Amino acid sequence: MSTSVIERTASTSVPVISAIAERWSPRAFDAETTIDEDKLAAALEAARWAPSAYNSQPWRFAVARRGTDLHTAVSATLVSFNQMWAPAASALVVAIAETAAADGTPISHAAYDLGQAVAGFSVQAQEEGLAVHQMSGLDAAALAQVLELEERFVPFTVIAVGDLGDASALPEALQERENAPRERRPLTETVIANA
Amino acid sequence: MSTSVIERTASTSVPVISAIAERWSPRAFDAETTIDEDKLAAALEAARWAPSAYNSQPWRFAVARRGTDLHTAVSATLVSFNQMWAPAASALVVAIAETAAADGTPISHAAYDLGQAVAGFSVQAQEEGLAVHQMSGLDAAALAQVLELEERFVPFTVIAVGDLGDASALPEALQERENAPRERRPLTETVIANA
Numbered sequence: 001m002s003t004s005v006i007e008r009t010a011s012t013s014v015p016v017i018s019a020i021a022e023r024w025s026p027r028a029f030d031a032e033t034t035i036d037e038d039k040l041a042a043a044l045e046a047a048r049w050a051p052s053a054y055n056s057q058p059w060r061f062a063v064a065r066r067g068t069d070l071h072t073a074v075s076a077t078l079v080s081f082n083q084m085w086a087p088a089a090s091a092l093v094v095a096i097a098e099t100a101a102a103d104g105t106p107i108s109h110a111a112y113d114l115g116q117a118v119a120g121f122s123v124q125a126q127e128e129g130l131a132v133h134q135m136s137g138l139d140a141a142a143l144a145q146v147l148e149l150e151e152r153f154v155p156f157t158v159i160a161v162g163d164l165g166d167a168s169a170l171p172e173a174l175q176e177r178e179n180a181p182r183e184r185r186p187l188t189e190t191v192i193a194n195a
Numbered sequence: 196m197s198t199s200v201i202e203r204t205a206s207t208s209v210p211v212i213s214a215i216a217e218r219w220s221p222r223a224f225d226a227e228t229t230i231d232e233d234k235l236a237a238a239l240e241a242a243r244w245a246p247s248a249y250n251s252q253p254w255r256f257a258v259a260r261r262g263t264d265l266h267t268a269v270s271a272t273l274v275s276f277n278q279m280w281a282p283a284a285s286a287l288v289v290a291i292a293e294t295a296a297a298d299g300t301p302i303s304h305a306a307y308d309l310g311q312a313v314a315g316f317s318v319q320a321q322e323e324g325l326a327v328h329q330m331s332g333l334d335a336a337a338l339a340q341v342l343e344l345e346e347r348f349v350p351f352t353v354i355a356v357g358d359l360g361d362a363s364a365l366p367e368a369l370q371e372r373e374n375a376p377r378e379r380r381p382l383t384e385t386v387i388a389n390a
Contacts, residue, residue: 013240014233014236014237014240015237016237016240016241016244016319017212017214017241017318017322018320019212020241020244020318021244023244023246024325025246026213032242038209041209041382042209042210042211044382044386045208045209045211045382046211047211047385048217048379048380048382048385049211049215049216049218049377049379050314051218051220051317051329053329053331054331054379057243057379057380057385059385059388060383060385060386060387061386062386062388062389063386063388063389063390064317064388065390068390069390070388070390071390094388096387097307100383105201107353108331109306109310109331109352110307110315111304111307111310112292112306112307112310112351112352113310114307114310114369115242115304115306115307115308115309115310115311115314116311116317117293117314118307119245119310119311119312119314119315119318120215120314120318122246122311123212123215123314123315123318124211124212124215127212132244134248136248136249136303136304147387147388156307157304157307165287181204182250183250184243184244184250185243185252187236187239187240187243190239190242190243190252190254190255190256190390191239191255191256191257191258192218192255192256192257192291192342193257193258193265193289194257194258195258195259195260195263195264195265195266195321
């Protein structure tokens with residue numbers, strides 16, 4: 001499969017808004033700064049206004065700031081690779097899908113709509129100057145236990161959010177990835193019918 | 196459950212980028228104008244640069260412009276309520292999740308990541324001045340047959356995209372919804388842990 005490459009700082013082949021064009025997922029987070037509460041609130045607000053099937057809003061979030069017991073507990077549910085860098089983030093935000101309504105009726109688009117909400121979070125956070133990196137490498141069952149979730153609520157990702165840190169302070173194994181260019185399939189392979 | 200309400204034109208409680216604050220899902224599409232190809236390309240480009248688990252990019256799109264056989268065929272797979280308004284849209288874009296890799300390995304975050312890509316599409320389209328309305332009310336099996344998809348590719352939504360039309364020309368049953376304010380749960384109910 002061929003891929004096209006852009007530099008992080010370069011524009012995309014067709015101009016798109018900077019919060020999308022310049023967004024990337026760093027692993028170097030500043031381990032000292034606390035989260036800017038206004039910026040975090042704006043990112044959550046952007047998530048809140050995402051569209052969803054029948055406006056069901058099948059998303060919930062758990063916010064854990066560095067230094068709290070919850071931040072430590074959430075960090076411990078990440079796969080070991082993510083534990084190498086993510087605990088430095090000022091906040092870890094757990095993104096949770098509501099996979100069924102309270103009466104048990106399945107919500108078929110829960111994961112899809114949660115993804116839309118997190119995309120809003122990410123775009124707004126980028127606009128605010130926050131660094132964001134989503135992780136799917138986690139123990140969802142352990143995370144559900146930490147958060148005492150009903151079975152119908154399923155943690156999908158943990159979002160590391162905070163200030164960009166010094167990449168040269170990362171473990172050596174991570175430095176190469178940190179500097180790798182972003183790659184995506186070209187649109188010609190993503191658009192499978194075009195009439 | 197309490198809800199908070201904003202007018203479409205009002206700002207959100209915390210300022211967020213206008214493409215998120217002002218986005219809404221109309222049903223009144225202009226049935227005459229053709230899609231602006233540059234704007235559509237920008238929306239697809241924004242979708243393309245979404246993040247995904249392990250950069251798997253588990254999304255595909257099928258674009259059907261009004262007047263083509265594909266547009267007619269996609270319209271016919273929508274539930275009858277959506278057929279009342281969506282065929283007027285300049286383009287119908289089918290959003291498809293790659294639920295398993297070619298070797299059969301499941302892609303667990305396919306729906307979530309497709310949602311992220313479509314959110315990027317929507318935000319960019321809004322920025323371009325295009326109206327966007329996603330629909331989950333459709334016959335996915337029929338749509339898969341229309342597009343001759345392998346089983347591992349699952350249509351999730353159809354996105355109506357085009358120019359905003361005249362709401363007073365909508366069937367009466369739809370006019371009330373068209374003018375209803377946007378509503379969402381307050382953040383206090385969406386953020387279930389905050390440490």
